[in-house]
Amino acid sequence: MAREQFQTLSEPMYYILLALTKPCCGVDIMKRVQEISHDRVSVGPGTLYALLAKFESSKMIQEIAADGRKRTYLLTNKGRETLEEEYIRLTKMADEGKPMLSSEIFPEVKL
Amino acid sequence: MKNTLIRFSPFQLYESTSFEEYLSDMSMKGWLITKVTNAGFLSFRREAARRRNFSVDIFSKAAVSDASPEGKTADYIELCKGAGWEFLCGRGKMLIFTSADEHPVPIQTDEEQRRITIYKEAWQKIGLWTLTVALYFVLFSFMLGDSSFGYSVSKYSRISVVFSSIFAVLGCLQFILDFAVFRIGMQAKAKGKAKAKDGGVVEYCGYCMRTRLWVRRILYLTCFVGVIAAYLSLYFESDIHIHVLIKALVLGLVLFLLIALYLRVIRKQVKQIRTEFIALCGAFLIAGCFLMPYAADVIKRDFPGGDGSGITYDTGVQADKDAAASIADWFEFAGNDQQTFLASYKTAHFQYRDMISGDTIGSRYAVFSSSFAFVLDQYIELAQKADDLTRDTMWNRSWGSDAVYVSTGDTWTRYLVRYEDTVIDLQIHGTLSEEQMMQIRERLYPEQV
Numbered sequence: 001m002a003r004e005q006f007q008t009l010s011e012p013m014y015y016i017l018l019a020l021t022k023p024c025c026g027v028d029i030m031k032r033v034q035e036i037s038h039d040r041v042s043v044g045p046g047t048l049y050a051l052l053a054k055f056e057s058s059k060m061i062q063e064i065a066a067d068g069r070k071r072t073y074l075l076t077n078k079g080r081e082t083l084e085e086e087y088i089r090l091t092k093m094a095d096e097g098k099p100m101l102s103s104e105i106f107p108e109v110k111l
Numbered sequence: 112m113k114n115t116l117i118r119f120s121p122f123q124l125y126e127s128t129s130f131e132e133y134l135s136d137m138s139m140k141g142w143l144i145t146k147v148t149n150a151g152f153l154s155f156r157r158e159a160a161r162r163r164n165f166s167v168d169i170f171s172k173a174a175v176s177d178a179s180p181e182g183k184t185a186d187y188i189e190l191c192k193g194a195g196w197e198f199l200c201g202r203g204k205m206l207i208f209t210s211a212d213e214h215p216v217p218i219q220t221d222e223e224q225r226r227i228t229i230y231k232e233a234w235q236k237i238g239l240w241t242l243t244v245a246l247y248f249v250l251f252s253f254m255l256g257d258s259s260f261g262y263s264v265s266k267y268s269r270i271s272v273v274f275s276s277i278f279a280v281l282g283c284l285q286f287i288l289d290f291a292v293f294r295i296g297m298q299a300k301a302k303g304k305a306k307a308k309d310g311g312v313v314e315y316c317g318y319c320m321r322t323r324l325w326v327r328r329i330l331y332l333t334c335f336v337g338v339i340a341a342y343l344s345l346y347f348e349s350d351i352h353i354h355v356l357i358k359a360l361v362l363g364l365v366l367f368l369l370i371a372l373y374l375r376v377i378r379k380q381v382k383q384i385r386t387e388f389i390a391l392c393g394a395f396l397i398a399g400c401f402l403m404p405y406a407a408d409v410i411k412r413d414f415p416g417g418d419g420s421g422i423t424y425d426t427g428v429q430a431d432k433d434a435a436a437s438i439a440d441w442f443e444f445a446g447n448d449q450q451t452f453l454a455s456y457k458t459a460h461f462q463y464r465d466m467i468s469g470d471t472i473g474s475r476y477a478v479f480s481s482s483f484a485f486v487l488d489q490y491i492e493l494a495q496k497a498d499d500l501t502r503d504t505m506w507n508r509s510w511g512s513d514a515v516y517v518s519t520g521d522t523w524t525r526y527l528v529r530y531e532d533t534v535i536d537l538q539i540h541g542t543l544s545e546e547q548m549m550q551i552r553e554r555l556y557p558e559q560v
Contacts, residue, residue, distance in 0.1 A: 012221060027193030030216070044220040045194040046168055049187055069189040 009086045012043045016051055017083045020061055020075045026052070029073075055079065116142055116155040124205065124233045127167035134207070138163040143209075147202040166196060166208040166218045169228050191218055204232055 009017070012033070019032035026048065033043050043051075052073065055061040060079030065072040075083065122130040134144055141160035147153055168191075172183045188198045188206070195215050196208035208218065219225040 010221075026190045030194060042216045042220055044216050044218045045187075045191045045196065046170075046218040047221045047224065049190055050221075050224065069186050071186075 008089070009082070011041050012047055013051060014083075014086055014090075015041050016043060016048065017055070017060070017075060017079055017086075020073055020079070021083075023064055023072050023074045025070050025072045114157040116157075118153045118155065120147070120151050120153045124169060124236065125229045127169070127205075127229060130167045131165045134165040134167075134209075135163060138165075138209075144199055144207060146200050147205070147207070164210045164212070164215055166210070168206045168208060168218050169204050169225075169232055170206050171204060171228060171232065194218070 015033040015037055016029060018036055019029045024032060026045070029052075030043050030045065030048060033041055052061065056063065056073075058078075059076055060082055061073045062076050063071050064074045120130070120133075122133070137144070137155060138158075139160055139162050141157060142155035143158045143163070145154050145156050170184060170187055172187070184201075184206070191198065191208055195212050196210050196218055199207045199209055201207060
């Protein structure tokens with residue numbers, strides 16, 4: 001069965017939505033993503049621009065302020081629900097994988 | 112030491128990585144890119160040699176190609192600036208940035224999406240090119256193959272078709288070659304065969320670039336020669352009148368002005384008009400060539416007595432076919448009713464009465480405004496009586512004309528008489544005597560007798 005858009009989120013998508021749980025503008029979103037992910041995930045301005053456009057057209061985020069070319073976005077209720085579903089999905093995946101990757105089976109893996 | 116450098120760039124949209132490496136290489140030699148033209152020329156300015164990071168980005172929503180982007184493009188550039196990328200220049204959807212950071216975050220961090228965007232734009236360009244070439248061939252096939260088109264271009268204009276075909280083939284070859292080089296380069300990189308210079312710049316394929324540049328030079332030269340050949344042959348060898356060419360060029364100029372007006376008023380791209388002036392001039396010339404059939408058709412209808420369907424110049428009206436009229440009667444009719452004559456668009460039809468024998472000979476004639484050679488070619492093609500053409504010496508003596516040809520059918524005798532700058536196609540029942548020929552001449556050209 002074909003996957004619907006945003007049925008599962010990629011890492012950049014996930015962290016951008018996390019960053020937009022508080023009002024945030026373009027450049028600040030990139031910085032917040034790096035902070036939240038402890039510099040593990042970086043989002044380039046081109047990728048961010050495209051994803052913000054997709055999120056806005058899907059009504060997962062909304063523009064709450066505009067100062068010249070600087071636009072501030074915030075998560076909508078639909079975006080929050082999507083984020084929560086993704087979090088639950090990721091948590092389930094981690095929980096289901098944990099016993100399979102226990103130290104008895106993979107001694108070198110430390111969970 | 113010069114401060115400006117112009118180079119020709121063979122890079123396609125999907126070769127953004129190679130393009131970035133090339134720009135980085137140039138910056139290490141002290142040249143910074145300042146402009147990219149639609150013809151693929153790169154303009155550099157002199158600066159202190161240092162290594163720079165470049166990003167050749169494809170922004171799908173870009174609608175301008177000059178150095179002052181507006182709207183969404185400006186928003187995008189502002190966002191990239193916040194991430195440490197300074198906008199240098201762009202062309203169409205391609206935007207070129209540079210960063211002073213040693214390890215900047217790439218503009219596109221989603222590689223898969225980046226690849227999809229680049230390939231989509233590249234295939235759109237290829238599709239547009241293919242459509243243009245196909246349309247071009249369809250138009251030319253129609254012009255050269257359809258005998259009911261109304262007129263035919265000179266046989267020498269087929270030279271332009273040859274050159275155009277070479278141009279189209281080379282254009283497709285250019286795309287194939289570029290894509291092949293791209294794929295080979297990608298595979299070489301994947302296998303780790305790419306060499307690295309100081310500073311981490313990966314060497315691009317220099318030999319292939321020289322080959323591609325030469326293909327492009329031949330391509331543009333072929334296009335230039337083909338267009339010149341087409342216009343020269345149309346002017347010197349075809350039967351199209353000079354005012355038809357002028358009308359076609361005026362129509363092309365109108366098209367050019369409409370494009371300029373659209374860009375200036377609706378798109379507000381003043382700089383784009385200036386920077387793409389050469390491309391618009393080329394479009395204007397090509398439009399003039401394509402609009403020529405329309406202009407030719409319009410000019411034919413404006414000809415007095417023109418029938419609007421071909422190059423025949425008719426000077427009479429359809430007389431009552433049952434009425435026995437002499438040449439004198441016919442000319443009187445035409446002379447008294449010029450308005451009807453001009454609006455009738457009918458081939459002349461009259462009967463010549465031999466005043467001595469009393470026999471009535473039905474006849475029809477048309478006076479051509481085209482060159483005799485062209486009329487003769489038309490006659491051979493339409494009448495398919497090339498084997499019956501012979502020279503008639505009697506017409507030579509009677510009219511003093513340079514060339515006379517005769518075709519004998521089952522009941523009609525047809526003469527093509529070239530007299531001074533006109534050609535008369537005379538079809539009659541039976542044959543004319545020398546005296547009758549002189550009488551016709553006196554009626555048609557009384558001032559010459």
